[in-house]
Amino acid sequence: QKEVEQNSGPLSVPEGAIASLNCTYSDRGSQSFFWYRQYSGKSPELIMFIYSNGDKEDGRFTAQLNKASQYVSLLIRDSQPSDSATYLCVLGTSYGKLTFGQGTILTVHP
């Protein structure tokens, strides 16, 4: 089992819809969870982080964490074509090391 599992997609949603990106992980000791967005040919940029169970909202983005189920998700409301990118689910582990998922490709079509 991979340490971080993401559906590679592509996930296609119409403009204005809610995009739901999901991630499961195997290390129950993981304490911190990040979502990065990566446009094609560019470097990853941090969009959300969450440490506690529950929901965390920032603008159009909501991160959800359920440690008992080892599940973390990212919701993007009112999706825009500019949201089209690869979304990386990332776990914070010991000594500051991060474990990256392979990413989910999101396409928002007009």
Place this chain on the structure above:
Amino acid sequence: DGGITQSPKYLFRKEGQNVTLSCEQNLNHDAMYWYRQDPGQGLRLIYYSQIVNDFQKGDIAEGYSVSREKKESFPLTVTSAQKNPTAFYLCASSIIGQQYSNQPQHFGDGTRLSIL
């Protein structure tokens, strides 16, 4: 503006040649990291450093070397021993907090390395 600068943006390596990728940060971050990304794959950790003059191997350190002589700088050398160096190389940095694993990393724009 604070940030992480990687250079060059594109680099070509001849067979048997060592090449060095530059990474400089002015964020006053203690920790720095090097990752490799292959097409369609996630990032893999090559080396990381938490303090000047100290660094640790990541998951795929073979064929690579690093140095950390200054807090701001963490250059990566891709040696001739690395037989498949073509990839997108990313440098990142982070602060070291009380809960070290909780700090997000911030990335430079990357260097794309190819073999001639």
